[in-house]
Amino acid sequence: MDASSDAGDRPWQSYHTVYTNAKAGMEGVDKEKVQRTVYEMSKGSKFFENEQKKEAFIQKKIENIRSRSTLLTEADISHFQMIADKKVIELEASRVLTRTWLHVDMDAFYAAVETLENPSLKCKPMAVGGLSMISTANYEARKFGVRAAMPGFIAKKLCPDLIFVPTDFKKYTHYSTLTRKVFEKYDPYFMATSLDEAYLDITDVCRDRRVTSEEIAEELRAAVYEETGLTCSAGVGPNRMLAKVCSDINKPNGQFVLQNDRMAVMTFISSLPIRKIGGIGKVTEHMLRDGLGIYTCEEMLQKSAYICALFSSCAADFFLSVGLGLGKTETPELSMRKSISTERTFPAIEDDTLILQKLEEIAENLSNDMNREGLTGRTLTLKVKTASFEVRSRAVTLQRYICSKEDILTHASKLLKSELPLSLRLIGLRMSQFGNEKLGPVDPTQRTLKNFIKSGDASSKAADGDNSIQPTISNNSSLNESKNSGWIYSPDASPCKNGDACDFDLGHLLVDNGRHDFPCHGPCEMNDSCRSSQCKEGAAERNGDNSVPRTQTSMEALEMRDTEASSSLEQLKEGIDSNIEETRVSDDKQQVLSNQDEQSIWINDYKCSVCGFELPPCFIEERQYHSDCHLAERLQESLKQVTPDLLQKHRFTPKGSARKRQKSAPKASSHRTIDLFFMKGKQNISE
DNA sequence: CGAGCTTAGCGTT
DNA sequence: GGATGAACGCTAAGCTCG
DSSP states (O other): HHHHHHHHSOOOGOOTTTSSOOTTTTTOOOOOHHHHHHHHTTSSHHHHHHHHHHHHHHHHHHHHHHHHHHHHHHHHHHHHHHHHHHHHHHHHHHHHSSSEEEEEOOOOOOOHHHHOGGGTTTSOOOEEOSSOEEEEEHHHHTTTOOOOTTTTHHHHHTTTTOEOOOOOHHHHHHHHHHHHHHHHOOOOTTTEEEOOOOOOOOHHHHHHHOOOOOHHHHHHHHHHHHHHHHOOOEEEEESSHHHHHHHTTSSSSSEEEESSOOOHHHHHHHHHHHGGGGTOOHHHIIIIIIOOOOOOOHHHHHTHHHHHHHHHHHEHHHHHHHTTTTTOOOOOOOOOOEEEEEEEEEEEEHHHHHHHHHHHHHHHHHHHHHHHHOOOOEEEEEEEETTTOOOOEEEEEEEEEEEEEEHHHHHHHHHHHHSSSEEEEEEEEEEEESSSSSSSSOOTTOHHHHHHHHHHHGGGGSGGGGOOOOGGGGGGHHHHHHOOOOOOOOOOGGOSSSGGOOOOOGGGGOOOOOOOOOOOSSSOOOSOOOOHHHHHHHHHHHHHHOOHHHHHHHHHHHHHHHHOHHHHHHHHHHHHHHHHHHHHHHHSSSOOOOOOHHTTTTTTTTTTTTTTTTTTTTTTHHHHHHHHHHHHHHHHHHHHHHHHHTTOOOOOOHHHHHHHHHHHHHHHHHHHHHHHHHEEEEEEOOO
């Protein structure tokens, strides 16, 4: 249906890409011509066809929004209006106008760096990237409609004289470091969001030096130029969302200040197109515009009832806060990496052997990256893009943490083989659900077995499912051969129906390797809200009560649970403690494991002194589990003597059930995979 | 019913 | 002449399992 209208006089008008919308430096560009060229160059390609499919799907979603909105009765609308009004009141109450944020954005950063190092590029249209993709274009090139994220061959068509310069991250990192040295002087806890962007809370520096935010912005930009020879733009506002919008207003080499005043904010936001807001991209813009007739931020509030009726609560909160000009004002806590991935695009290949060869390379890359950061993970996700640009992902969650190339490849191959035959143009692997990293960060909410017992958390309830680990080293064939079967604690026993009695959950423990800092080696390159632990503490202090880092709140929660412990559980804990002491004194062959003992348990750094099991030093995590399990065994012995009836509820189970789970889990998921494909196929046919 | 898992998709640089 | 990236974080929805 849509195709008929698209196929009219100007079919290119309905072909939207991420790079056809307006951006700084694009004023005065013949948009119609650009759009037509992009369309002509793309038309008929596999990429284009896929885009059309995606576009049709979005159109369906829009239709869905429209029809659902027309179906709302007056009663529905007044109901949702009430919900919306309540949300707005709550959001308004959360408005903070006491902080001043500055967003810095380097002007055409990569291109500017290249020009700095090669002045002959000055005043010539230039793009960093290649014929397949452009990272950044300088302002000369932007006059032709050339933009970041645009394929180079289209850019060349728009601007035949365009010069291509290959990307060189080393250079950009160097200059990024220089800019950050400047940022640090204005806010030691500044948030870098990429190599060329950062948020600074300049409240304190303005107050201490008794200067306006405008003066700080001027000074900072001059300092950045002084330090690097590069220009940047700045935006100032009462929160980060607004500051980011402001930094785009007078780009390049300019700035814009929005006063910390509610009226000023509301006026500013009223006519602001929604697409200017970070987080609202092509699809959301279309859905709001074509589905609900929302073009500006102000209209978010005018149509608040519809927003609450048609979107999730979370999305509605976001949209309404946009309408109110609200954004984040606190310095966020240290955030840890949640996944690590690597992917490669190549000319489409069909040969299974070649495909698996590619996979091996990617597995090796991922393994190297993980080892570099000391990460281990248990969820492995395979991503493939077919020759027709269809993207699929397939994941497995393992019962142990892996990081070696061999392990990754083993599981990735299984995932991939079940998809073949295919013609692929991209393969990617992502690891998530990190575990007890060898060197990297440990979830600070998790504690060592020893600390857990000492602090009295043995009395706490089962909680924090996110952090529960289900280690079974028996996946490893060499370990399977071990005669020692007592030290695996099973995930099968973990979910406890009897919540309150669930007070000794080994599955929720994580080995503490003693490192909590974000592994930041020099300047972080991607998405780095990188801070040292000192910075984190500083940020917490500054933020006041509302924004204590997650680490601390979780710990507080744990303390709370401590105090809530019942007297019998207190007794249990005391029993454990005293029994540990007893064991320590009485049993000289089988040591109770303290931090120091965790090392000394290994005879010749190889053989377990308790059970004789041999595990080389490189199996850091496995050894940690191993020693913890011995401790768990000890505890169980102790518990038997303390409260035999309570012990029944504890979940320290033999190996058998773990094995059962290993067998069944992957099967179940692969079945579902097939089912999904089947369903998908059927859907396509019916469409 | 809730937690955990899987898959897909959006947005950002 | 052909040719449209990489690496994250986040959310929604659907499913399974206990």
